[in-house]
Amino acid sequence: MATSRPGPDAGGIDAPTSDADGYGTPRRFWRALDRHRPPGVDAADRSWRSPLRGPWLTAVYGTALLVTLPLVIVTGLLDYAAYGPRFDQAFPSDVGWLRLPTFDWPTRPSWLFRVTQGLHVTLGIVLIPVVLGKLWSVIPKLFNWPPARSLAQVLERLTLLLLVGGILFQIATGLLNIQYAYLFGFDFYTAHYFGAWIFTGAFVAHVVVKLPRLITALRSRPLGAELRTPRAATRPEPPDPDDLVAARPGPATVSRRGAVGLVGGGALLLAALTVGQSLDGPLRRTALLLPRGRQPGPGPNGFPVNRTIAAAGVRPEQTGPDWRLILRGGDRTVTLDRPGLLAMAQHTAALPISCVEGWSTRQTWTGVRLRDLAALAGVADPAAARVSSLERAGLFRTAMLAPNQVLDPDSLLALRVNGVDLSPDHGYPARVIVPALPGVHCTKWVAEIDFQGRADG
Amino acid sequence: MGDPTSRLRAGYGAGSRHLIVVTAAIVLAGWVALRLAGEATAGRMLLWFLGAVIAHDLVLFPLYATADRVLRALVRHRAGNRVALLNHLRVPALASALLLLVFAPGILRLGETTHLAATGQDQHPYLARWLQLTAALFVLSALTYALRALARRRQSSGKRSERA
Incomplete structure (x- = not known):
């Protein structure tokens, strides 16, 4: 049985208004693709059971990322600038027109680089649960049929591959780099710099296309009321044009407050185990699982070494x-x-x-x-x-x-x-x-x- | 079908702003890909980029979703309880799995030589620390569960005595 929910479209403001069916040109092709449902897609569609998935929850996670990711991007680019691209000593040195305006990196305040790189790495780690939560909330879209109803949706899916691949690639290479496990076998600087640009491009496109959806979704359920709703009173959101809401949702085992709290709690846990590597004194040891939470020894020279x-x-x-x-x-x-x-x-x-x-x-x-x-x-x-x-x-x-x-x-x-x-x-x-x-x-x-x-x- | 805007919507499937930003993102990525194509390790980078998506969508997600289904099946018969035992298992398990995912290089000792060269220290303590953190998370969750269950029982017995 095919789903009877409203057909998805390519996005918020640019959503088609004149064509109720949402098919692009050539209409016959997209319609045929829709009709030829491979075995298993309906079963997959019915297997999504969480009543929490829906535009509101996705928008909450999305807002958290929308606010914080630009900070990660900017501090990352500042770290590149701090390396001195003017002297060809920022890596990768040959970046074509993806070069930012060069300027002399200031010496004041003396904690400037401490803050930019500390924010970049700490925030990058802290956001991992938010990224995972956001991906969990939209993952049914990956198995939707048809995968597209128009060229617009094909291109948008491609940017989503760049978006998801980009963020996961940046997280994976970054995490491996700060823990000195160079499993990937390519140059970290080159990969992380160009990966950042691929991600940033896709991120901007995604925000432009989806921002109106995000605003509508946030307005659809007042945050305060939602955070007061216990598990027993948690109901699925009404069917949405993006097919995020499950067709046959089961009973809630967690409230939306719980889902937001779970992701927030994960972020706090990672923050608590990461900030120590930017702090001096006894709090340094709180970075229990990171190389720089440990002091290499006692005495005046007992502070972290980079390269023995x-x-x-x-x-x-x-x-x-x-x-x-x-x-x-x-x-x-x-x-x-x-x-x-x-x-x-x-x-x-x-x-x-x-x-x-x-x-x-x-x-x-x-x-x-x-x-x-x-x-x-x-x-x-x-x-x-x-x-x-x-x-x-x-x-x-x-x-x-x-x-x-x-x-x-x-x-x-x-x-x-x-x-x-x-x-x-x-x-x-x-x-x-x-x-x-x-x-x-x-x-x-x-x-x-x-x-x-x-x-x- | 008259004006260009509605022609674009009908043919392309969305408006001009959509076309511009989506194309720009793809062109940027294509430019980067062409630029990196000359690198000896370009294939590896592509593999890691696509591999990261596959590892999340087709390995990590099915893995944790299945684990959760198994857990739910195991504790289902207690569903009548007002305080959900399920979530008191889920939360520490997820937190522990998150720590393993993020700090795997240290816990699994994946970069022994580079770690030693960079810091002058080995990766010995991380596994034990992660296990201790995991134990602490489960103990904390169990204590909260016990306290909540106790509070619930007192509340309900209080109600019963009121009725009596």
Whole structure:
């Protein structure tokens, strides 16, 4: 038996008004497709039993995502900008016209990157239950027959594939990246950046097409009344043109309040287990299941490490008494050893170090101001500085700093942290720390700094 | 059928705004796909993109829906209870499954070497922590269930004594 509910159409404002049957051209084809129902589709249609599915619940989950996902998108793009696309050190570096206007990433407020990447990762994790709830609420549409009644619906289904594939791809690659399980075998940056654009395009299209539906659905049942309705009084919504409401719903085992609470509770649980990696002090340990909830050890150097000295391939003898820092400024070369650096004016600053993987920690660093080193190299007003590490290989063995990042009074070549020498894993003998700079660009085991003047910049 | 707008609606199946945004999203995705086609790992990316949809729609969803049906069949004969035992099992089970889904790399120790290189630590504690969290969720749910059932019994016995 075919369903007798009203035929679906392509969307809200653009819903066909003149054609009651909703078929596009060629009419005969779409009608024939509708008539030729493959075995099983009717059984599948009758098997949806939840009385909760319907436009209202979908709209509630949708609203939560509509409000929060733009924040995830924008903070993600800001993280890309923080990497310094101007110096070709934001990955992927070759993005064609999907390049945002470049600007110098500020050094103030010093917690800027801590907030943008922390929001991006934390919110991305917290929204997972909402995405799953939203997908649960619309999943019968996947098995609807006919799959389309017009070209408009074919194209819309294609954008839904981009939308669902996009969000799941971003969640999967993001989760694997922050937990260091590179199972996918492709470059994370490339995939996550371009995946974001595919998702964003489909997201915008979906919002434009469905926003009127969302508003109608939210208005159809007052939120307050719905949240006061207990399970026993929970009834299915009236049949809707999108076929979200089950044809033969069973009795409710959960109220709508319960369904919203379940998703909200899941989001809160994930939030409680994630925020710790952006907090210092005892609360850090609340990130029980994430790598950055653990302190690597006691003492002043007992804060999270990104890339150990062993993993970086830096040998202990390279960081011993024979270590020298080379400063370059045009033709001028200055060589300093560690006692020489310690004899220079020391500056102490409490600055966060934040990783794009969503964790951060604030520590008290002591060392020589980068601008003092620039002056020593004879380039008091640099156009850029290239910092190189003792690391032999790796994406981040060198980093470019913009003028504002060299000249900020808190930008340091740090020699000590929390009153003691840096540990080998934290970059002994010297590391860069710059306010609001992504952690991977705060180069460790610094070997050379090349201050480039305005002329050769 | 006269003006272009209604001709578009009849032929295409929706209005011009629909056509524009939907086409733009597809063109953008197509441009990205063409751009990535030259990458050695392009096939893998496509596989993960489509695989994510299949993994959710045709594996994860059927899995949890079936698990829920089994659970409902098992606790159905208690449906008369005013306090639903079903939901006191569902909630901790779902929460635990959610944690496993999100934190699987640590719990299942999927990135042992890269995790060690990045953090200097192994992935040992996560499985035990997840099991402890799961146990705590079920215990918490059981306690709430017991308290609610007790409160319900008191209420109904109170009503009975009023009647008597």
